[in-house]
Amino acid sequence: MAIDRQIIEERISLPVTPMMTAGLHRFTLRSGETKGTVLMLHGLMQGSDVFFDQVRGGGLAYYLAERGYDVFVCQIRGRDATGEQLKLEPFGLQQVLEEDLPLIWSSIKKRCRHQDFYLVGYQFGSLLWSAMMARQPEYLEQVKGLIHFCPQRALIAGGRRKNFWYEFLERSMMPKLGKLLGFVPSRRFNLGASNESVPLFNDALQWRTNEWKDQWDGFDYLAAMEHIALPPSLYFVTLKQAWRGLEHDCRAFMFELGHHNGRMIKLGAKVGNKANYSRNELCTHLKAEEDYFPLILDWLHEIQLEQNEALPV
Secondary structure (H helix, E strand, C coil), X not given: CCCCCCEEEEEEEEECCCCCEEEEEEEEECXXXXXXXXXXXXXXXXXXXXXXXXXXXXXXXXXXXXXXXXXXXXXXXXXXXXXXXXXXXXXXXXXXXXXXXXXXXXXXXHHCCCCCEEEEEECHHHHHHHHHHHXXXXXXXXXXXXXXXXXXXXXXXXXXXXXXHHHHHHHHHHHHHHXXXXXXXXHHHCCCCCXXXXXHHHHHHHHHHCCCECCCCCCEHXXXXXXXXXXXXXXXXXXXXXXXXXXXXXXXXXXXXXXXXXXXXXXXXXXXXXXXXXXXXXXXXXXXXHHCHHXXXXXXXXXXXXXXXXXXX
């Protein structure tokens, strides 16, 4: 049964090619004060539904909107594309960083009710937000805080299962199938909710297995991070399936972003949570709303108080 919420939902299509569109799914309270604008970005082989469950009316997007935030769930191109479309119009990180994300950003600026932005990244989405700010630090002027869910960049060596999952499935098998089919069949192998473009998948592997640099222009993200100051950041990592090593990978990513106010929170039954959250249900699990979502609200409120105290009298 869906939860009855006083939320207005709006879907916005943003054409980027003749066949493909980026998109926004907006959640706003029908009336009342707007506390800030939240931009949520999914990861590789994912879509915007990692942030909400439209059937039940639950999830982090609904939760924050109901508490006064203007929420935009962002979606890069290719999420609903067929395999044939991905084959005919392949795209990589260059297109996402130079076309999709700037278009998404400018579209939100025209529509939002509050000019203070808070970014939420889900797995690879965290890397995309971080990369965008490293390349164009002017975006940081509007960003007041970042929230990351299980971010990973370079993977720390683990046991056999982690090596099988990442070394064989993602680094060996999927690129070969992508070369054969013209797209990465993520759904067929239960690796993700969306099939992926071959160039984007390969670019993501390049980021993960080598230095954090782009192939088309050699941009060095780690070097760029030394010259920018990131806003306060909150990191969530699930302890379920510990063999994935998400905790270690998340901490390593946090350190790569340089000196900033970063706080990591572990989630799982053995640390007192109401559920053992899997990677893909962190923002949609029914128990999360009464379990750890309030921590996010408290953190946002803490940031806002600090910013208000810093304003000149």
